[in-house]
Amino acid sequence: MSNKLVLVDGNSVIYRAFFALPLLNNDKGVYTNAVYGFTNMLLKILEDEKPTHMLVAFDAGKTTFRHETYQEYKGGRQKTPPELSEQIPLLKEVLDAFQISHYQLDLYEADDIIGTLSRQAQENDWNVTVISGDKDLLQLVSDNVTVNLTRKGISDIEPYTPSFMQEKMAISPEQIIDLKALMGDSSDNIPGVPGVGEKTATKLLKQFETVDNVYDHLHDVSGKKLKEKLENHKDDAFMSKKLVIIDRDSPIDVTLADMTYSGYPQADVSAIFKDLGFQSLLGRIDGEAEDDSEGSAELSPIDYTIAYEVTESMLGDEAALVLEMLEENYHYGNIEGVGVVNASNAYFIPTETAINSDAFKAWAADSSQSKIVFDAKKTLVALLNQGIHVKGITFDMLLTSYLLNPAENNHDIPAIAHRMGETDVLYDEEVYGKGAKMKLPEQDALSEHVARKTSLLFQLKDKMEQQLKTNEQLELLKELEMPLALILGEMEHAGVRVDTDRLHEMDEDLKQRLSELEKEIHELAGEEFNLNSPKQLGPVLFEKLGLPVIKKTKTGYSTAADVLEQLQNEHEIIPKLLLYRQLGKLQSTYLAGLLRVVDKDSHKIHTRFNQALTQTGRLSSIEPNLQNIPIRLEEGRKIRRAFVPSEQDWIMFAADYSQIELRVLAHIANDDKLVEAFTNDLDIHTQTAMDVFHVDREDVTAHMRRQAKAVNFGIVYGISDFGLSQSLGITRKEAKQFIERYFESYPDVKGYMDDIVQEAKHQGYVTTIMKRRRYLPEITSRNFNRRSFAERTAMNTPIQGSAADIIKKAMIDLNEKLKDEKLEARMLLQVHDELILEAPKQEIEQLKEIVPAIMENTVDLNVPLKVDYEYGESWFDAK
Template identity: 40%
Template sequence: MAQQKRLFLLDAYALIFRGYYALIKNPRINSKGQDTSAIMGFVNSLFDVIKREKPDHLAVCFDKGGSKARTEMFGEYKANRDETPDVIRQSIPIIQDILKALHIPVIELEGLEADDIIGTLAKQAEKKDYQVFMVTPDKDFGQLVSENIFMYRPARMGNAIEIWGIEEVKKRFGVEKPEQVIDYLGMMGDASDNIPGLPGVGDKTAKKFIKQFGSMEGLYENIDQLKGKMKEKVQANEELGKLSKKLATIFTDCDVEFDEQDFELSPPDTEKLMALFQELEFRRLSEQFLKMYNEQSNNNGGLTTPEANKTSQEKPTAGSGQFSLFGNAVNQEDLDTSDFTGYRNLENTAHYYQLIETGKPLELFIKQMLKQPAVCFDTETTSLNTFEAELVGIAFSWNKNKGYYLPFPEDRQEANALLDQLEVFFTHESIIKVGQNLKYDIKVLAQYGMELKGPIFDTMLAHYVINPDMRHNMDVLAETYLNYSPQPIEELIGKGRKKISMREVPLEQQKEYAAEDADITFQLKEYFGQELEATQTKKLYEEIELPLVKVLARMELEGIRVNQDFLEQLSQALEKDILALEKTIYQEAGESFNIGSPKQLGEILFGKLKLVEKPKKTKTGQYSTAEDVLSYLASEHQIIADVLAWRGLMKLKSTYVDALPQQIQEKTGRIHTEYMQTVAATGRLSSNNPNLQNIPIRTERGREVRKAFIPRDENHVLVAADYSQIELRIIAALSQEDTMIEAFKNGEDIHASTAAKVFDVPLADVTREQRSNAKTVNFGIIYGVSAFGLSNQTDMSRSEAGDLIKTYYKTYPKLRDYIDKQIEFARENGYVETVLGRRRYLKDINAKNNVVRSAAERNAVNAPIQGSAADIIKVAMINIQNQLEAKNLKSKMLLQVHDELIFDVPKSELKELKQMVQYEMENAFKLSVPLDVEVGVGNNWLEAH
């Protein structure tokens, strides 16, 4: 018996929106500044279906111009929807070009929604004995499900793919048959489509009515069985209910036709698709496509390179095993990609990489290297942990497609002797040392007693300054700017349990891999040197980011001492606090349950205790217990406040108190956080392994964690120097708001001063609550706080918060003008700048979608403020380190946490160090407002702060 053929129909817009919003917090931006999130999200979904299901037939259905019939029925249909984000509108033609290159039909009809096209095609294909899968996250399609028509809900957020047949639809909607989903939707309405439904009828009531009466019509035939207000509401809205059912009905009789031949998957136009992917800078998707297209063929990787095609000229025939993922026999003519070269790589690019032997060859090599103005070097090691890493080799390059590799012996003494010969290069005062993420190499060399001196050029940092929103790893940079795909490290050392050390890799492979890295990095340096000039970011790069590399390397190598005994005691104290809170929560709930389980917690808070009339639910139908949901309710319900406190203590214990001792380096007995310079687009540093910038300081227990950080010994103390309200000082200076500037110049408490003005009371009469509210507004203004947001953060009502914000802007009119001018500048130029010229590009500043545009407008205001604060503390760190070295002080700069610097200081240097640090921080940059630094001293970080 022949196997039933399968047709997959994709709901384009649903998948595109889903892909776009899945990446909204971390959008995919290419080197041209183009947001490719929507395209990438959709293509990922498409490829996932093709790889996983290997369908016979497939088509993609698009909306075009909205539903004319439904809008005629009800003018308000979908009227509440935000305008489609510009990114998505711009992505649609590109997605359709990709589908055309894949030879996948694009189905759209003016005045019809994709739902109706899919409904019509599904019913036609079913009659031709096809199994049909409607690929969409939209639950409304449940009404079309039958024995041969299924909903195929793509995987998301860690949830597996769901295929809904008749039983799944019955269970999900509480219906006897899928067609009743229309009645369900008609009764309860649909906010996203602006289908009104019956007033007062929600999920539970709709299911109850369907169980009792079978349909909307059945409900009205038996209206007498209803009572009270419900009866009144339902009776008064019969016309609305029946209209809602019509609006929710997916049409199955549209003017489209299922063409078996046209919908059959066929080999794509590879050259055209690869050109599109290269333009979009879709490296991984290119690889994924080429791999999956050839997965089941024996043609020696036919698509990958022209050379591979030459080895396999025979045309495959059915039964030969050479079948594409599309299920058709692969025709060599379809596979021939001799016109498509793809990325250059080690195999298809002429290069000269040489092994350097010790003795005379090494001496000649060094002599030649010392003649160069700039040399790229790259260390190969046994570990990414610089305290455990052993040198396996160092690669060098100073010409395109040329590189050299010097292997290092395992014996430490011999390795040091070899490195000593290279000292003349590493300490040369004029040769530019080039690298990708040089901080790592500096730290590795330091383990061998070698200090890197002279000028440096870091390609990763250069790209971060040029294009902060893109990724900056070497593979991405090489493929984007050089059209070159470097050899992945996994090809040499593997991954997972079978992973080996670089030292175990054959020498010839080591040489090719390492020299390629040095060669490519040198080529990137040449390219980015010009780009820094073009983007006017050279000064920022050379005067701030590059000098900071060596400063951060020193700090990371130094590390900080931690009191393990104190952490052990704190862990035990937290355990008691957690158990006490659990007992209280169980009493409030009336039973024991797993507080850490969102499902069980939701059932208790909203199912059993019914703390909220209409609780928010997740997409899976569970009650939402997300942080923002619970925080909003915490002031009204003690059990919720206790649950949030419990979560805070659990996180504190697991993330810091119990984890910090595990992160002490055996070699040094200290914790060594790593500072990432290329993560935050604002310019702020981020801390990793462990993240010391996220230690909670608003709770007593959180603050206690800082007590664990201590000086190196009893002859030292910790010094903490903290910028006071630097962001407010920057906004006062940038906006030239006279009243604020005057308050800072007079050394007034800015929050009390603001409170006195907005509440119109004498400074001496400002209450604690007024000051607190003024403080919330002061900081909230930077982030575009709304009346709703302000009322959530204070005890004020929304109208009181709104009045306060209006009064605030009347009090500080220049601040309002500054905000407007910043947004206007961003609209005209596409970016905003910090006081030191760091740019933040805002691609959505002119978006028509209000949500997307508002986020860009907030960034237009806060990026220059946050970024300027970040730049200023970086300048201070560079100047302080220079002073520490010039004065030959033994004090060490250990940590940077937001606006604070921590130092380990011999008691004998305390006075000098405090004065120097305060001066350098307060004079790092001259604003029209004085910078103020508070310096504290203590036997632990908390005490010093």
């Protein structure tokens, strides 16, 4: 088999990927759009090219040997956005995982490395494919070397061979140098001959073949003006030629043998894909590494009893309790068995035996009997479903592990025990299998596994509590997270009523609206076609209607959302298409999705709150995710009309914190101006606009306020000039000046950000006002991308995490107050900074007093907390 070398222009491809894809970050907050695009292309290269040797070349720095010839070479280029430069070290990690060589050389460019290696490979009669977005590399094309140029982003590639170049450009590969010498290259600041474009340069080369011949026969050049331009800029032309020539003999210290490629290790690639959040790419790799976790052969035997009868003596004053459930949705899942372990004995109790036992029910409901559980919320809900209200829970292993290791994504008992140094650990997957192969084993294997997990829970409680004490977090568990877990459990069990008739009505209305929109779009297009088919939509927009082509894909014209958004002002069909898509998603994802999870008997939705998921401490919800209902569209907001009280003559009551994160920032940074603004109840965005634009209050325009608002919220997330320029549609220079003026106006905010980063570097973590920790091991990383992310996280976590702590404490305080006042009102949902309750209409006046008072006074800050509330017949009316 002949050798096949693939050379990739790393800087060119990642740059194009960055601007071709939306600015995305993964669940850790790391920007990944450019790496994702590059990796997507990489997988395709490996599949199509099947290289035996491969290398990705990078530029080493801003200064090259070409600057000796022309100091302004590549001058005028905008500084690389930090969101892109942060991703280059990350890309190199991906290449390392693939075991693909990468290389850079001081004073030389990626082009020179590629040129030198392609020459060496050509001399050895290898086939070479070069991948880049830079036309300069076309000078390398030969019978052995094909240059694949990316067009419109990176997904669309055009292969250049000598014959294709002649057909498409009417020049040979060698003439690319002369072409660039004449026409210049604005992207590299190569002057060329002013006024000579590609068309004129090609015409000259057709007649004279080279730049040298052009000047040797200048008298034969037709056109007086052109002749003058050539004459006046002869030095520029020859200097440009020198600049554009790729050095094919650069002093590289890598050899072709160093680039041998024999495939990638699946386990390493799978691991980095998971780390980066590239879930969609996992299916494209050949397979995953075999699970090398230890089997059960080395496990010590466990002494336990299968109990077909429950007695008081089996339970005791303190015992660990595990309800084994394979179904993730415990609202509808079955309890497969019950584990109980105390200081003396371990038991496995079949489910029917436990839930029908008076002794078990009495023990579960006795608050004086201490229960050590894995997940208090899940335990509470599962037993409530059986008519048993468990009380006396004194330890929650899941929440403890979450507080100790918030970055971990596996908090089940075996994984926690393994992290705590236990060796007698058997993972659930080894007992039940996973995915479609998951099933219950024989009772002996099931009972032993449940007893083993329950024993680990009992054994590890003291050790884990001691770790919390060391971290000063025991109060956070006992006073905040565990009480909240029980409140959330009762909220989940109670559920929220949904008017299914109204949902069906909305569903029909949206279908009707979609049908009308489809008709309007067909009329504007002058023909009928499938709106959901890009293959049919593309030709209508870009051929029939003649709209400018923004991006092409392998299968034709791109009609992606970002493309349509750029065309909004080009034709009235575009806004209608965008609306059609938004409403279509609303109908299929949200309306149909909600109807799928409504209990048919109670007409309630029992969303599940994730309390141990986000590293900031914020709650999230699933099945359904009520935090994702789109409310920017009026039709999206109307979905909230279907959420109604569960009793006659009751109302929905919603209260939310106003600008809580900015108030927390004012408290933590203790910035005089911010504190004063909130203390005097000023509009903070107007105040910021006044400070940044140096204008009086009456001179602040709506546009100024909008920009100030973007900066206020962006600062909380460590926004860069590039990020702000994208969100506001301004230049990076303007965005940079905006941020600088903000920090001049609020110097203590800048001081806080600098100090918190240093603090994180010193101790390895940051904390919220309630001692919640977020560990940042990458704050001192040599990897720029990881370090930058950690720095942004250090700035944001104390703010966002403290806001999460505050609303959690408010929920506990409010729950206690409602009970003290013997009110029937109950909390139903928590969405972002908002609490939703339902209550009898006669309790409204008390709620108007109680709810804001509790929420605003739950913690003592340097600035007042502010709560807005509304109420009405539905959640929509309460907003």
